[in-house]
Amino acid sequence: MINRYAGEIHINPIRILRNDDFNNDGQIKDINATLKEAIELNEDITARLQQLQAWLSKRNFPSSIQFQFAEGGYIILKGLPDQQLKELAAQGMIELFDFATDKDWVKKYGSQFGLIWENGRSVEI
Numbered sequence: 001m002i003n004r005y006a007g008e009i010h011i012n013p014i015r016i017l018r019n020d021d022f023n024n025d026g027q028i029k030d031i032n033a034t035l036k037e038a039i040e041l042n043e044d045i046t047a048r049l050q051q052l053q054a055w056l057s058k059r060n061f062p063s064s065i066q067f068q069f070a071e072g073g074y075i076i077l078k079g080l081p082d083q084q085l086k087e088l089a090a091q092g093m094i095e096l097f098d099f100a101t102d103k104d105w106v107k108k109y110g111s112q113f114g115l116i117w118e119n120g121r122s123v124e125i
Contacts, residue, residue, distance in 0.1 A: 001064070002109050003078065005085045007094035009052065012073025013041035052093045 010016075017038060018026070028034050065079035077085070077094060088094045099105045100122040106115050115122045 001079075001081070002112060003080075003082050003085070004099055004109075004113050005082050006097045006099070007077030007080070007085050007088060008070070008097050009049070009075040009077060009094050010073065011045055011049070011075060013038050013045065014073055016041055048093055051091070052088075055088070055093060 017034060061080075065077070068076045068078070070076050076097075077088075080088075085094065085096060089096045100110065100113065100115055103117050106117040106122045110116055110122060114124050116125050117123075
C-alpha cells in the first residue's frame with residue numbers, strides 16, 4: 001500500500017521553541033518566557049500522547065503499522081490508510097507529513113493520487 005501521508009507524533013518541544021529555525025545560533029532572549037512556553041508545550045505533548053495511547057489501546061491494528069523514531073524529535077507512524085491518518089490529525093493526535101511535497105515521490109507515485117510535479121510543486125490533474 002502506497003500512502004500519500006505519514007503521521008508524525010511530536011514529542012520534543014525544541015522544534016516549536018526554535019520556530020522551526022535550526023539555522024540560528026540558538027540564543028534565548030528571555031529564559032523565563034522560554035521555560036514557561038516549554039512547560040506548556042510539554043503539558044500539551046503529554047495530553048496528546050495520552051490521547052493517542054488510549055486510541056491505540058482500543059484498536060486492533062494490522063501488522064503493517066509501523067512506528068519509528070525520527071531525527072527531528074518525533075515518532076513516524078506509517079501503515080495506516082491515509083483516511084485514518086487524516087482522522088487522527090483532525091483530532092489533534094498527530095501531524096501529517098505529505099509525501100507529495102517531494103519531487104521524486106510525486107514522479108514515482110503521484111499518478112496514483114492524481115498528482116504531477118509542475119513549477120516546483122505537486123498539482124492535481
